[in-house]
Amino acid sequence: MDKFYPIILNSRLFQSLSIQELPDLLKIAQPQQRTYAAGQRIWQAGEQVTSLGLVCAGRVQIIKENPQGDRMIIATIDPADLFGEAYLYAGAKTLPVSVDAVSEATVLFFEPEALLEVAWMPEGKRIIRNLLQILSQKSLLLNKKVAILSQRKTADKVLVYLKTEAKRQQTNPLKIPYNRQEMADYLGVERSALSAALSDMKQAGLLDYHKNEFTLHPFQ
Amino acid sequence: MDKFYPIILNSRLFQSLSIQELPDLLKIAQPQQRTYAAGQRIWQAGEQVTSLGLVCAGRVQIIKENPQGDRMIIATIDPADLFGEAYLYAGAKTLPVSVDAVSEATVLFFEPEALLEVAWMPEGKRIIRNLLQILSQKSLLLNKKVAILSQRKTADKVLVYLKTEAKRQQTNPLKIPYNRQEMADYLGVERSALSAALSDMKQAGLLDYHKNEFTLHPFQ
DNA sequence: TCCTTTCCGTTGGAAATCCAACCGCAAAAA
DNA sequence: TTTTTGCGGTTGGATTTCCAACGGAAAGGA
Secondary structure: OHHHHHHHHHOOOOOOOOOOOHHHHHHHHOOEEEEEOOOOEEEOOOOEEOOEEEEEEOOEEEEEEOOOOOEEEEEEEOOOOEEOHHHOOOOOEEOOOEEEEOOOEEEEEEOHHHHHHHHHOOOHHHHHHHHHHHHHHHHHHHHHHHHHHOOOOHHHHHHHHHHHHHHHHOOOOEEOOOOHHHHHHHHOOOHHHHHHHHHHHHHOOOEEEEOOEEEEOOOO | OHHHHHHHHHOOOOOOOOOOOHHHHHHHHOOEEEEEOOOOEEEOOOOEEOOEEEEEEOOEEEEEEOOOOOEEEEEEEOOOOEEOHHHOOOOOEEOOOEEEEOOOEEEEEEOHHHHHHHHHOOOHHHHHHHHHHHHHHHHHHHHHHHHHHOOOOHHHHHHHHHHHHHHHHOOOOEEOOOOHHHHHHHHOOOHHHHHHHHHHHHHOOOEEEEOOEEEEOOOO
16 A cells, blocks of 8 residues: 555645654554456445545546436546545435446545544544545535526526636636536536627627636626 | 533534533633624625534524625524534635524634544544534535536426435425425526426326425336 | 547527416415 | 415416537647
8 A cells, every 4th residue: 555655645635644644544544445447336326335435546437327328427536536525424325426447446445433533643633624624615616516506597607607716716817627518517508508608798798708718807 | 601502412513412521522612602683794795714603592594695785595594503614624715695693693603723622532523523424414415406406407407306305205205395486496497487397297197296295106 | 731620609490498477275364 | 254365386478598500710630
């Protein structure tokens, strides 16, 4: 497991810890290390899980499958990223999504009881705090998304999204991490409707944009 | 503060603790007790807060105000309920909503550093675990809401909502805690559109309902 | 260079929702 | 009892989005 120490320290769960503190903490937390072949299923939708996954090598994806068999990629998890964090302490809840290894992947699984034990160590506090921060920021992110999706009209979704992004990034003009299709997916609308709304708003002088760089104009 | 002990023990943060353990834990966590007059503002949208509120007496409301001055009630917080839990450990983030006391209200405010100190006590572990559970379940709840709001058509929103509710409640027929208007607000559609979709689906044999009691029919 | 691919804006008809209004029923109030 | 109020279903025109398709511009590959 030693060779993954740099990756582990890079994760949001272990950030701001030193490599000297890590072995003792891992001895307490006792994560299970598992390796999966490319394409292998890690978690199946419908299972009840209460563990947190830390990807040490390879790449895994969160997949939503509907009864018709369509596969939709919800998220891609790279080394040092986490998954399942909301299920660790929520009690046994059924997963609405599946998790697949897209390449050969090594994952560390943490269990709720053992992970809490690290709080007895002075440096363990840091881990608990990191975990609380991860969950809090996840809630705020989802809250933001709900605020966007609650808007009935495409133009309003765009404005709510760009305004919160501008506040978060503290820049104007601002760059967003999506192309048009991805932005439309995030806002929950068709790409054509998004493009149409954007050109209407540019016409109306509300904003300006080129590609993924947007400028919000003040006043209404 | 003693007279609020039963309320505090009833909160999700302190649940499954005994009244004997409480005084020592509160001495460490050092919450600030504040009392507000009816109508008084507790937090103003735009402020940066990093504390958790526990309502001990009275009632407070989460309010969303738009530039035009319309007030929208996001949530009503009764004694033993919490607010601000997602802001405690998220770093200083600006509030998108305001919090008002609707009646004379007494609130305990916990700060992030002091609250973490309770983890040194054996019973303090329970509090940390409760907090992790609160944040996790909040994320799952928001996830569910995003799944609903992401549906483009009213009928699909209804189906996603009822199916997850049926799974959660483990009952069919199931009762929901909303009337039509509240259900429409939750799903992000007009009440008329919801009523129309519901009667279409009843016509099609997908489900049955009277008032707020719904029966899902299997097969498609 | 040419060809292929990707991205983005546009368009038009079909479909769905919004919005305001009206109605009937049932529970609550007088 | 009668009256009032709240809730839920329905309706129709205006508005908006969806959906599929097309075309141009830019980037990448052969």
